[in-house]
Amino acid sequence: MENKKRKIVVAVTGASGSVYASILFEKLRELKDQVDEVGVVFSTNALDIWKYELDEEIVLVYPFRVFEKDDFYAPFASGSSKYDTMIICPCSMGALGRIANGVSDDLVTRAADVMLKERRKLIVVPRETPYNLIHLENMKTLTMAGAIICPATPSFYSKPKTIEQAAETVIDRVLNLAGFDLASFEWGKKEPG
Secondary structure: OOOOOEEEEEEEOOOOOHHHHHHHHHHHHHOHHHEEEEEEEEOHHHHHHHHHHHOOOOOOOOOOEEEOOOOOOOHHHOOOOOOOEEEEEEEOHHHHHHHHOOOOOOHHHHHHHHHHHOOOEEEEEEOOOOOOHHHHHHHHHHHHHOOEEOOOOOOOOOOOOOHHHHHHHHHHHHHHHOOOOOOOOOOOOOOOO
């Protein structure tokens, strides 16, 4: 793993799966010694879905800076910023499609476009099932452009007992892909004790 502190953009779109974003924020807080800065942007639908699924308003009690979805003055809206990684979690198929087709109509899609054009790390966590051909073609386009597609598909090797533990298997994978050093389940590695 890389040992530098990361400047991360986290975008939350209106796909189902707010639990993933909630766990991601908590983990980033826990990894504060590996984080230089976290910029956050929510789509309008993300705010509604969060409230519906988690029965709470979004209240970030972390030292993360939240930007409005139409704030094109956010530092990560430009390639001159030093943000090295963007995680879109969960990512709706609408946002994924706009990014794949170069439509930068809000801060989420503009920041993703910046990551791709600057050859920085873009990790997209789609939460949809089943996929149609348009979804798959858009994912193929993003992969060919340099993005990493990491579907919100939990693993069960670690024998999760709760929804949160199952979702954590996805977030641990995302954070590993982003270059963070964290303790997480590894297949074939004997558990302590």
